Amino acid sequence: MADNGEVEFPILCETCLGENPYVRMTREPRGQECKICTRAFTVFRWLPGRGMRYKKTEICPTCAKLKNVCQTCILDLEYGLPVQVRDAMLGQQDTVPVQASNRRDYVAKLENSVNAGLIDFSGKAQPAARQQLRHMARSEPYYKRNRAHVCSFFVKGQCNRGNECPYRHEMPDSDSELARQNISDRYHGSNDPVARRMLDRTAKRTDRLAPPTDKSITSLFATNLPENITQKDLHQHFAAFGELKSVIMVPKNSCAFINFKSRAGAETAAQAAQDTGCIVNGSPLKLTWGKSKPKGPASELAQKSKNTAAVPPPGSQTSSDLYPSQDPTAQGSSVK
Template sequence: MSKAESKLNWEDSEFPILCETCLGPNPYVRMTKERYGKECKICNRPFTVFRWNPGVGMRFKKTELCQTCAKIKNVCQTCVFDLEYGLPVQVRDTALNVTDDAPRSDVNRQYYMQQLDDKLEAGTIGHDQKGKASPAGRQLLKQLARTDPYYKRNRPHICSFYVRGECNRGNECPYRHELPEPESDLSKQNIQDRYHGTNDPVAKRILARASKAGHLNAPEDKTVTSLLLRGVEKDITEGDLRDYFYAFGEIKSIKVIHDKKCAFINYMTRAAAETAVDKALGNCIIKGNPLRINWCKPKPLGPRSEIAKEASKGEKPTAGQPPLPPGSEKIVYPSQGNATAIASQ
């Protein structure tokens, strides 16, 4: 690097700072590198631009921020989402009570970035040292965090010629042949607002959904005594769940499905299930893994159960229904609370 470039503090890096989603599933991804190929959209300093294709059927992506700006906020250089939780900066800063005091004017911003460069080299600054992270904030982030990559975010853009009905390339067109969704607040995103954590429509939706999730309405059917747990990792066993949830009441059965990362807990009484929801909702962490709790819905019993119900009342089956076999009136069907539970969405 020349003396003039060193004075300007331009960035010359060998590899970008990316999240798993932007990098893609291919471990042998190829990248093109262009030194000082673009100005950072935050600090306006030239930096090394990387460009690559995350995978088959995806669009080419490139870095948008310099590494100094990315390290300050601990975000991806492309999508500007937090690297640890995979969430927008506004969601993370709200949960951790972090305030953004970066200057917006050009002169002050250049001086501010130079000071932060020195601190980053000395290792005396972190992305959340400006705020006091509470345990509740950390727990909220763990519950909202995306654990798996969201490759749908790398899809090609919609073909504008297809929208106008003029695209004649067919399957060879590298863009998506879909009609755009109606215009909403998500179509007015700004990378600077996303970076500074202000007026981010994606973050607002996540925070609104999180505030509603703090309260879970119980189903009207009082026979429902089953709960659905999501986020159950492979190291969580049935015994771990029993040890945690037995304190709220007597448990009838527990079923763990590791392939779906979920589990079903069936209590003996409705009161025990309600107590478990009140005490564990938003606070259930087992072996460092936060679990999401939901009420279950009873599985539909089917038409034969309705016939049996009518027969037990002494009513005749309605027209078009086959008669019950002899002795079927004495069949005892399981209650709805014992039926296989289906998660309420």
């Protein structure tokens, strides 16, 4: 890295860089001021792919290293999550001053330490918090984020360029909250609507794994099963929390029922999934509690019919009568 904000290559995430391995960039030394510390820095501009919009760096590399974020989307480089989500999970606090004058001096003071790699942002994070972040992160780049902006003339019904228009011809999302986010709030991890939605989903998942009041429920329901997971994999993963009664997979619906012998084992597994996520063979699974068995006349009638079908009537032939025994020592059998 050169002095005065001149760098050879920007700090970017895989999504912003694009899927084209031969992407070409324009480089403008001291092209604009950083949106965080207001210091001039080298601006890079590139096209991440066909049909995408041109992207450029928004913050300087020093500010990006202070938060370990991408210079363009301001998302965490390791997990691809908003700063507010990452800090909430890791228990970190924003130490970068919000006021412009103090922020500029703070960044300049720590620039040498940041460039020397002496600052480790999340080195003291708990393993459970890291596991939870890996569970929330995307497994692959989200290139859809690089799409062109919506054509404002099309929204007004005045665009006459047709297929030659470089912008998207579709109506914008009615949710105006996402349109009001800004780079400063995203960087400091405050008032970020995307992060707020993700944290709300996590809170709902926590409520979903709360133990039910019915103590007879000892089963968990796992969904989002990939094709490479087997019944043996599920048994090995959940057997660590308690003795299992059975593991029933339904490959057609990509789900499984994990039945524990005790309520304590099911609660331990649910608590572990709530803290660190349910990850089996590197694949995150969605876990919920099973439902209680139905009670009432209908269930009793179904149980009676099941018992009646299980007992054969007197004088009827059983399976052993229809199919002779395969035991070589049985009478009438012969071994060649």
